[in-house]
Each structure stands twice: as structure tokens, then as C-alpha cells.
Amino acid sequence: MASAEFWYEFASTYSYPAALRVAALADKRGVSLAWRPFLLGPIFMAQGWRDSPFNIYPAKGRYMWRDLERTCAAIGVPFKRPEPFPQPSLLAARVALALQGDERSDFSRRVYAAEFGEGLPIGERATLGALLIACGVDPAAALERAESDANKALLKAECARAAEIGIIGAPCLVTEDGEVFWGNDRLEQGLAWAARARVGNGR
Amino acid sequence: MASAEFWYEFASTYSYPAALRVAALADKRGVSLAWRPFLLGPIFMAQGWRDSPFNIYPAKGRYMWRDLERTCAAIGVPFKRPEPFPQPSLLAARVALALQGDERSDFSRRVYAAEFGEGLPIGERATLGALLIACGVDPAAALERAESDANKALLKAECARAAEIGIIGAPCLVTEDGEVFWGNDRLEQGLAWAARARVGNGR
Numbered sequence: 001m002a003s004a005e006f007w008y009e010f011a012s013t014y015s016y017p018a019a020l021r022v023a024a025l026a027d028k029r030g031v032s033l034a035w036r037p038f039l040l041g042p043i044f045m046a047q048g049w050r051d052s053p054f055n056i057y058p059a060k061g062r063y064m065w066r067d068l069e070r071t072c073a074a075i076g077v078p079f080k081r082p083e084p085f086p087q088p089s090l091l092a093a094r095v096a097l098a099l100q101g102d103e104r105s106d107f108s109r110r111v112y113a114a115e116f117g118e119g120l121p122i123g124e125r126a127t128l129g130a131l132l133i134a135c136g137v138d139p140a141a142a143l144e145r146a147e148s149d150a151n152k153a154l155l156k157a158e159c160a161r162a163a164e165i166g167i168i169g170a171p172c173l174v175t176e177d178g179e180v181f182w183g184n185d186r187l188e189q190g191l192a193w194a195a196r197a198r199v200g201n202g203r
Numbered sequence: 204m205a206s207a208e209f210w211y212e213f214a215s216t217y218s219y220p221a222a223l224r225v226a227a228l229a230d231k232r233g234v235s236l237a238w239r240p241f242l243l244g245p246i247f248m249a250q251g252w253r254d255s256p257f258n259i260y261p262a263k264g265r266y267m268w269r270d271l272e273r274t275c276a277a278i279g280v281p282f283k284r285p286e287p288f289p290q291p292s293l294l295a296a297r298v299a300l301a302l303q304g305d306e307r308s309d310f311s312r313r314v315y316a317a318e319f320g321e322g323l324p325i326g327e328r329a330t331l332g333a334l335l336i337a338c339g340v341d342p343a344a345a346l347e348r349a350e351s352d353a354n355k356a357l358l359k360a361e362c363a364r365a366a367e368i369g370i371i372g373a374p375c376l377v378t379e380d381g382e383v384f385w386g387n388d389r390l391e392q393g394l395a396w397a398a399r400a401r402v403g404n405g406r
Contacts, residue, residue: 059371168262185388
């Protein structure tokens with residue numbers, strides 16, 4: 001089966017519609033997805049940015065919020081701008097990474113829906129705990145695993161891997177042959193590539 | 204008839220596939236297009252950028268060149284990276300603005316094809332002159348009009364208008380109701396919006 005990696009950052013605006021769309025699109029193409037949460041912070045820092053580029057460049061931010069609003073309306077999902085933006089995403093990323101398989105993707109979609117659909121504070125343990133319960137996961141145990149030294153180190157390694165691959169924003173689809181497709185608007189193209197790459201390899 | 208404005212900058216990479224695609228897409232939607240050449244320089248300067256962001260942020264540049272290569276392959280148009288990048292686009296913008304109607308769109312497509320399809324230096328009068336001849340336009344007369352004080356002032360006004368609309372990159376589609384759609388990957392969405400906006404107004 002063809003596969004692709006879905007790299008996402010919980011503070012990233014366009015990762016919201018992408019996270020809600022990507023599983024169905026991948027199923028349709030017969031592509032299995034690995035959900036890979038990471039942090040854009042270190043990548044932005046390497047560019048000299050100490051804040052979201054959407055805050056550093058207000059004109060870009062204004063465009064993005066309006067574009068995101070249109071994008072959400074077009075796919076029929078609610079949109080509420082979180083305050084402040086960006087939301088602190090470290091704990092959510094650690095929790096997602098400490099979960100496996102469907103629990104990780106289910107939790108991740110719920111985080112995005114809470115953050116950008118309801119405007120809830122995803123940096124707070126109470127918010128994440130409630131989302132874990134909704135996923136059928138014991139919140140205390142998940143948070144403990146999330147904050148273990150091993151899991152913290154794993155997230156750091158994932159961030160380093162993202163930079164190494166050439167990821168410069170989120171979301172990104174990365175195919176087996178190493179192509180990076182950046183943006184909610186590249187999901188279809190990236191998944192088509194992933195499906196073709198597999199066929200091309202004759203595997 | 205519904206209408207939309209197509210704002211483009213000759214040095215802009217994603218404006219190349221967009222310029223080659225947009226007329227057929229607009230025809231299909233029944234949207235009439237106004238081609239509006241402008242310069243991103245003043246807009247980038249206002250952000251504090253004295254070069255293309257693709258040069259200022261090399262990781263972003265690497266991603267863009269590969270993405271552009273894939274985009275061109277997908278629509279079956281040649282791609283050759285111009286050196287240096289960005290190409291000086293002032294004279295080409297002035298010439299395009301000095302032309303009207305089909306001559307402007309024809310010339311503009313030829314400039315992009317020369318620049319990003321063949322890697323030709325579009326800052327040179329000889330290149331632009333040859334493209335004008337291919338359009339059936341007298342190059343000496345067109346260049347003289349292009350460099351008139353009135354045309355130079357008109358281009359400045361167009362750049363100011365672009366900033367006022369909220370344009371932050373190129374290409375952009377701007378609809379009658381003032382929505383801005385940025386990117387080659389937003390052409391379909393922008394034209395659909397333009398067609399709907401017209402229907403919605405009952406005009």
C-alpha cells in the first residue's frame with residue numbers, strides 16, 4: 001500500500017482544514033497516512049522569526065485569516081479565530097506524539113476543532129484532558145506519558161527531522177520518495193503523487 | 204458578465220503558470236478578466252524585504268523552486284529557472300501597461316514563457332522587442348509609450364492600488380466584491396467566487 005506522512009503543528013491555521021480533510025482523501029487514493037505532529041517554533045527561529053509570520057507581517061496575517069475563513073466555509077466547518085494567536089501548542093504536540101494510531105489522529109482532529117472551530121485554549125491541560133476523555137483515553141495517564149523525558153526527546157527529534165526534510169511550514173505531506181507538499185491546498189496533489197510513486201516503484 | 208482582475212508581477216514565479224492558465228479558466232466560468240501588471244517591489248519594501256523572500260529565506264526558496272517545477276510539469280509547460288532571480292521586471296511591466304486588451308495579455312504570456320520557460324533575460328530591451336514583434340506590435344512605438352511619464356505614473360498608481368486592496372504577493376485574482384485570492388493555486392476558487400458574486404448580485 002502506498003503511504004505518506006502528514007506533518008502538522010497544532011498552532012498552524014491551515015493545518016486545521018487539512019487535518020479534517022486528509023484522512024478521507026488518503027482513503028480515496030488508497031494511501032496510508034502516518035500522522036506526525038511537530039513544532040514550527042524551531043524552524044521559524046532558524047529563519048529569524050520569534051513569532052508567527054502572520055503576526056510579524058500584518059498584511060499577510062489579514063490575508064490569511066480571510067482566506068482561512070473562506071476555506072472553512074467552502075468545506076462546511078466552523079471557524080473561530082483563537083485568541084491569542086498562535087496558541088501554545090507544545091503540550092498538545094507532546095500528547096499527540098504519546099498516542100498511537102487512530103487515537104493520535106482522532107485526538108489531533110479534536111484539538112484542531114476545539115482551537116479553530118470553537119476558539120478554545122489548547123495550551124491548557126483542562127482542554128486537552130476533556131479532548132482525551134472524548135477520545136476514550138485516560139487523560140492522567142496520557143499526560144504523564146506526554147511529559148516523560150523519552151517523549152519530550154522524541155518530539156525534539158521529530159522537529160529536527162522536519163527541518164532536515166525541508167519542511168518550512170505546516171501542514172506538509174511527505175511522500176515515500178521524499179517530495180514535500182506544503183499547505184492544505186496541496187493535499188490532493190501530494191496524495192496523488194504518493195499513490196503514483198508507489199505504482200511507479202512497482203511495489 | 205461577471206468580471207475579475209488578474210494582478211501579476213513579471214518577476215513572480217507562480218505568476219508564470221497562472222498567466223498561462225487563467226484565460227481559459229475564466230472563459231469556462233464566463234468571467235471577463237482585466238489584466239493588471241504591477242510591481243511587488245514596493246509591497247516587499249513595506250515589509251522590510253529588499254529582495255525576494257525566496258532569496259531572503261533559502262529554505263523557502265528551495266521549496267518553491269521544486270514546487271514550481273512540479274506545477275509546470277503537471278500542466279505540461281516547460282520550466283527553466285531564470286538567472287539571476289528575480290529578473291528585473293520594471294520595463295516589462297511598463298510595456299504591458301502601455302498595451303491594451305488582447306495585446307496586453309498576449310505580450311504578458313509571452314514574457315512569462317520567455318522568462319520561466321526559456322530562461323531569457325526579460326529585463327533587456329532586445330528580449331522585450333522580439334516578444335512585441337511576435338505579438339504583431341511595433342516595438343519602438345510600444346517602448347516609447349511604455350517609458351512616457353504618463354505611463355510611468357500610471358504604473359506607480361497601479362502599485363499603490365495593489366497595496367490598498369491588500370495584495371501581498373502575486374498572482375492575485377480580485378473579485379468585484381473586493382475578495383483577494385492569492386496564488387496560482389487559488390485561480391479556480393477566485394473565478395468561482397467571481398462568477399457567484401455576479402449571480403448573487405442579480406446583475
